[in-house]
Amino acid sequence: MITTTHYLIVSALLFSLGLVGILTRRNVLMILLSIELMFNAANLAFIAYARAWNDVGGQVIVFFVIVVAAAEVTVGLAIAVLLSRQLKTLNADEVSLLKW
């Protein structure tokens, strides 16, 4: 039988995979993509709990998470385009103008 715990374990593994992407990728767009993966893991956890507590509010929260993630991706990609235009690089290590 597939319990809520199974879905939550899948969500935890997905979240950790997103964390691997954030920590190991140097391309700014790949980091944004890994953040999207973590959003999806959180969404899966929300839906699993919505089913467990028999509360539809969890699915409404996922609706808002999807909308906020879309807005954040829009602005993040605009920043990435600006970065590639100004600094001619998308490598996160080379964006260090604010360092002393």
Place this chain on the structure above:
Amino acid sequence: MAEAVFFYIFSGIMLLAAGSVVTNRHPIYSVLSLLLAMFCLAVLFVMLGAYFVAALQILLYAGAVLVLFLFVMMLLNLQPEALARMRIFTLRAVGTFAALLLAWILVQIVRSVPWAAGGSGSAPGGTVEAVGRLLFTTYLLPFELTSFIILAAIIGAVTLAKQEPRK
């Protein structure tokens, strides 16, 4: 029985696709792997009874956000990430170890709570009507505020990325 088969197949495909997202050298293949992962996630949502959110996931997330990602990647014409030698190995090892530690901690926390099989709801209430009823009664203010978020994102993206016309 059928639920278990579908769960293991689709969560296995989703985890493999997520692994491809974080390790693939070609950025386009990473985005396409995330697309596959989102479709498998929509299947899991349907299995959990969230029909409206599954449709939203495919329409909005896979169909708009990832397409935007693809457009921007093709605009920027990303090359496959060149593999440097020394430092990247240490970076990847430390990052993978930190994520494995987090995964182990999360799985221990999740497994410590005993859930009944299948959740307590017999009739899943994730229809369009149920979610829409909540959206327009309890969550009306956040629903209206999301329109402001979208407006701010549009204005921000246009202001950031527009180019001045050359005189």
